[in-house]
Amino acid sequence: MTTHEDNRDQLLDRNLFEIGKKVTLPKEPTVFQQSRWKRPPAAGATARIVKGVKRMKRHRLFAFLGAGSVVAASVALSVTFLSPGANNRVEAATIFQSFRDSVKQAFAITFDNVVEDGYRVDGELLVVLHEGDGPTASKQSMITGDIEEEGAYLEMHIRSAGDDAAAKAPGLDLELALAATEGNEWIFIQTHEIPKQLQRDEPFLAMLASLAEDGLLLELDGLLRQGSLFTKMEVRETGKATEEQATQPRNSFMFHVGVEMDDRPPPGKVPEDGPMIKLDLSAGNGGGGADSESRITRRQAQQQLALESAAASLGMEYDEMVQVTEAISNMFTGRMTREQLESVISWIESSASDVSIEEQGDGLFVLTAKGFDLSEWPLDSEVTEELAKNSIEIGYRKETGVEWAAVLNIGEEQGRMTFEFVDRDTGDAVFNRKNRMDQGVRVLDLSSLSKMFSGSK
Amino acid sequence: MTTSCIRSSLPRVLEADAEDDSSLETVFDRNRRGLYRYFVVRAGNDSHLADDWMQQLWLKASQHASGVPPGEVEFWLHGVAKNLVREHWRKRSRRPAQVPIADPALAADLSDRLVTEELPTALLEKKEVRDQLLLAVTELPSDEQELIIGHYFHNQSHRFLAERLGVSERAVEGRLYRARQTLRTALKDLEA
Incomplete structure (x- = not known):
């Protein structure tokens, strides 16, 4: 290469570095996203434009990720069926029925750009249901806890949002992934950045920041089924952080991962100064056991707590909450009575000002509801204000049924969340830990360590 | 970034x-x-x-x-x-x-300016300029695209890339040189 060419190439090199600083690349596809590329597209599918889930309470949005959140999502979804006319009632009823029938194999909840209180969360949750359970049995798991999910996968990217002056943890940037299915349990953490102040306050976080900078994979095989792993890291902006070890009830598959930005202490907790960031990674795995009765009791207790929390968040009575949830559950299991359906439709008719059902070709119908005015409902005003700007869409295709349901415009920056039904084998790709095993990723086999210390083989 | x-x-x-x-x-x-x-x-x-x-x-x-x-x-x-x-x-x-919409004239001009001057910051803040660059980068063959993105957008060193590719640092330098030329060509050939 001549000197002239060399100079030109050096200039090109410098310019490219500047371009790298100024030009933003699109977000990389998630593992979950990639797993869907080889699924056959729906015939004539148009680009989906929907996402969302209705928040039960501003501060608790992320804490409802998991099985419990589907209940929350379905309460939200019930509000979508504004049906001003008889024809639309028939459509809505059909869509309800289809929704029930659709839940056969697996479902996924995807959330994009959900921003709240200075945090931005993107992620996906996949729940694979037991094969052969059928829609009735699988949906019962939402309420009675009798039947566990076969597997679940979650990935999240949590970052601070807004400018540093407003952000609660400026610069926070971390990724989490968790997979739990029989014989395959792991957690992946990558800490792109944990604010220095947090690290100074919490030495554990400083250690984590170092360990997980290039990725940290925790092998958990067997630990979850033994019920011995339940790690909750509570990090407070000020004050002392605590790390709790608790025993996850066996066979309880409350997949609870979230970031709570709550400036009020949870019930029973001593008030602390300042808002709290809580990273709660817990996954109990399903499986048989001699104490199935106590398992069901524990699961029901957990569900009851979730309903109580939801009721409190919405300013509703517990019994009211149970009725709503039962109606939704019956919708899924096909046991919804005509009266319950009429009630749901009436709720919606009185709540949203703009509803439409649009045929988009190839048998695809999209039901849209927006302009919710829930001021008459027994809800906190901040909840009704939030719901007023949400819109909800459901995509329904003749012959195949409901394909997705979602809520748009949630959070502070038009976040979106989609609930969709997917094939069971979608999990095959995402459950594979090799998707996370890039160069530099540290692997910590907690399962083997646990066996070593416990003396078991 | x-x-x-x-x-x-x-x-x-x-x-x-x-x-x-x-x-x-x-x-x-x-x-x-x-x-x-x-x-x-x-x-x-x-x-x-x-x-x-x-x-x-x-x-x-x-x-x-x-x-x-x-x-x-x-x-x-x-x-x-x-x-x-x-x-x-x-x-x-x-x-x-x-x-983004491809602007062949703008893209060709960018291709020339990349090797003749330090691109001003104000230029890179224009959407249409960033669009041409994104269109061109994503036109690259996958392996060259990954090199360009890794090195220039994520500041991955020659050594890091060499370890990842299983080649010498000198080989990485050579591949990056070719990738840079391919990028300029992609800009020049950008079609509307």
Whole structure:
């Protein structure tokens, strides 16, 4: 290469570095996203434009990720069926029925750009249901806890949002992934950045920041089924952080991962100064056991707590909450009575000002509801204000049924969340830990360590 | 600069030399991230539309790739991708404002200026300029695209890239040089 060419190439090199600083690349596809590329597209599918889930309470949005959140999502979804006319009632009823029938194999909840209180969360949750359970049995798991999910996968990217002056943890940037299915349990953490102040306050976080900078994979095989792993890291902006070890009830598959930005202490907790960031990674795995009765009791207790929390968040009575949830559950299991359906439709008719059902070709119908005015409902005003700007869409295709349901415009920056039904084998790709095993990723086999210390083989 | 997990997402495409790289699935997997970026940029950052295109691409590949000579599958995939995008926007009367539109004159000018002057910051802050650069970067073959993105967008050193690729640092320098030239060519050849 001549000197002239060399100079030109050096200039090109410098310019490219500047371009790298100024030009933003699109977000990389998630593992979950990639797993869907080889699924056959729906015939004539148009680009989906929907996402969302209705928040039960501003501060608790992320804490409802998991099985419990589907209940929350379905309460939200019930509000979508504004049906001003008889024809639309028939459509809505059909869509309800289809929704029930659709839940056969697996479902996924995807959330994009959900921003709240200075945090931005993107992620996906996949729940694979037991094969052969059928829609009735699988949906019962939402309420009675009798039947566990076969597997679940979650990935999240949590970052601070807004400018540093407003952000609660400026610069926070971390990724989490968790997979739990029989014989395959792991957690992946990558800490792109944990604010220095947090690290100074919490030495554990400083250690984590170092360990997980290039990725940290925790092998958990067997630990979850033994019920011995339940790690909750509570990090407070000020004050002392605590790390709790608790025993996850066996066979309880409350997949609870979230970031709570709550400036009020949870019930029973001593008030602390300042808002709290809580990273709660817990996954109990399903499986048989001699104490199935106590398992069901524990699961029901957990569900009851979730309903109580939801009721409190919405300013509703517990019994009211149970009725709503039962109606939704019956919708899924096909046991919804005509009266319950009429009630749901009436709720919606009185709540949203703009509803439409649009045929988009190839048998695809999209039901849209927006302009919710829930001021008459027994809800906190901040909840009704939030719901007023949400819109909800459901995509329904003749012959195949409901394909997705979602809520748009949630959070502070038009976040979106989609609930969709997917094939069971979608999990095959995402459950594979090799998707996370890039160069530099540290692997910590907690399962083997646990066996070593416990003396078991 | 993106904050996503790019550093660890340099795909195993770069390690694919040791694998049987002739099967459709292997070629598709090896190029998937580059193809996705190609789609998502041309979808105006609509990830759902990009996902739909990826699904359609895989479907077409599954149905038709058997007739493509083994060494040309990658090139064929990119051709199909281009057609999918073209057909999609052709059927629609207008594109959303955020969808980049190729400006061949501007892109060619950029290609020249990249080697003749330090590009001013104000220039790089213009959307139409950034669009041309994104369009060109995502036109690159997957392996060169990953090198350019890794080195210039994520500041991965020659040493890091060498370890990841399993080659010497000198080899990385050579590959980067060629990738830079390919990028300039992509800008010059950008079609409206």
